[in-house]
Amino acid sequence: MGSPAPPVPLDPVREALTRVRGEDPHDVEALIGRILTYIHFVLPDPPVSCRATLRARRPHDDVDRLSALPVTLLRNIVSRLPGKDAARTAVLATRWRGLWRSVPLVLVDSHLLNPGSAAASGDQVARAEARRVTATVSRVLAAHPGPFRCVHLTCSYMAEFPSLLVRWFQTLSAKGVQDLVLLL
Template sequence: MSSTTERKRRRRYESPPPPSPVAAESAEEPDLISQLPDSILHSILSLLPIKDSALTSILSSRWRHLWEEAPLRLDDDSLWPHDLISMFNPFGGWSREAISRIFDSHHGPIEALRLSRFDEAEFHPAMNHFVESAIQRGIRELTLSSSKNQPYQLPPSLLLCKSLHQLSLINCRFPEALPPSIFPNLKELRLHYVPLHNGSLHILLSKCGSLETLHLTHTGELQLPSVSAVRNSLPRLRELVWHCCVLFKQAAIR
């Protein structure tokens, strides 16, 4: 065999295969998602888990800008770590630092926030900071949960929040002195193990005229008004649930 023939055969074996038609077609496909308007991409990002949504910021400078301004929906349960040391430390700094980093890097509105890892009173100042930041960014849905032994006291500014539409409180306390008008645009209120007195209940019923859903569970010894009185105070009410109250063990109207 001549040396020329051997060199040709070697080149034939060493040359890369031609690209497949499928690969060539895929390479030419445009990025249709990136061509969508910002408003639609903001909506998509707001529906993703926070970790997945934040990861899109590394795709390009435009995606970084999109994530920073998309409506934020943050549940601190989704930040739960996988290492054993952090898992046995209920809050321990890891969640507080993670939420702080998210708030610092995200500059858009906060649509929904759930804080449930603040069982110790020493972390309530951090909780205050996050709640205040959420109020300033137009929070619409808020869930706050603390421990029975160390309930979280709501900051007065939350009672006046105009953007808030849904509020769920577990083991929290209202301030001693309530303003004459609270939760001006609140549509859904769920109170679980939140002690109320008759005066605060009266304010809830008389000053939250936009309420459509009201749940009261283990809220203490109350002289509950009649159903007709509640309906008169809350003309938009569609769902009312009282559970483990003094006068009614359970009553629900849907």
């Protein structure tokens, strides 16, 4: 089952147009929310999860077993991590520094939501939070040389940024996206 990512509320222009048509914007938002819930239900799950944990040490053991693995295996591991976690591996050790930039990355924008945000609890994504995620996606797309193993963009707010969306498509095409799920 696809992971639910709530919709962004109506922007002021669409809200005003809804009122002009004699409709209640809250009813329209609720309808859009139901439709998007159905869409999210049928979306494929991303190949990575933020709920998984990775441990390299046994209790009471200071031996770093992960860094002892061959580079090929390390690259495979990093390519299966959520994008944020893959980038964080660069601080583990000198050997890990360039790994995240050299592996096919998985980028799931809902993984970039703040854990304390309303969206994390199933409420609507606040416009400011969606803009923050959109900006982060842009930075990741610019920073990673590709390819992208999987990109799921389901909670970025693109209504205000159509030229940015075009740039994202160009970047993903140039850097070799293998699996793309996009919900506008």
